[in-house]
Amino acid sequence: MEKLDLRKDLKYLYFPSSKKVELVEVPAFNFLLIDGAIEPGYAPGNSPLFQENMQALYGAAYTLKFMAKLRKIDPVDYPVMALEGLWWVEDGHFDIRIKDNWFYTVMILVPSLVTQEMLAEAVVQIRKKKGDLPGFARLRLESFEEGSCIQIMHIGPYDTEPATVEKMDAFAQLNGFSKIGKHHEIYLGNPLRADPAKLKTILRHPVKKIKP
Secondary structure (H helix, E strand, O other): OEEOOHHHHOHHHHOOOOOOOEEEEEOOEEEEEEEEEOOOOOOOOOOHHHHHHHHHHHHHHHHHHHHHHHOOOOOEEOOOOOEEEEEEOOOOOOOOOOOOOOEEEEEEEEOOOOOHHHHHHHHHHHHHHHOOOOHHHHOEEEEEOOEEEEEEEEEOOHHHHHHHHHHHHHHHHHOOEEEOOOEEEEEOOOOOOOOHHHOEEEEEEEEEEOOO
16 A cells, blocks of 8 residues: 655645744645635634534545545555645735634645545545535635745744744845735644644745845
């Protein structure tokens, strides 16, 4: 059985320094994705829609993993990658401290062997086990490419992320970059289990050069 070590192969993107902001080039990858919005008065941790979407996303990710591992021809084993989130607002300025007006895409990177046909079959299998939950209809498989990005590992609770974002902004300004696109977070720890002081979250943001 072939084994893919995605975490090792993509270490430069998924284990950045926590001491300095880095510029990286992020190529196209396949992702399982699902979209949503945080309801007024809620945050990601208690949003009903967010929890529903997470259930669908993880259900599909693990079902696809075992489908690839158990297939009779060319079985492949690979790890389920970390949860990632793109966050933005439709009106006004994105403020990481104000969360109940956020729109989002939550996603999990999958190897290129995963196809649209496999996702359709995975959804059929999940529905047999869990019923026809609305989140399953929102799942999709797409290629996503960010290109030039700045990133850093944030260590600590989510509420202290603004200080790390300020470091990213300072790096961008110093090096002649402008932030574009959507705020990107990659969650390497479980907030329900990890010590908040040791929680690891990659913060990433696309950039473009604005001066020589």
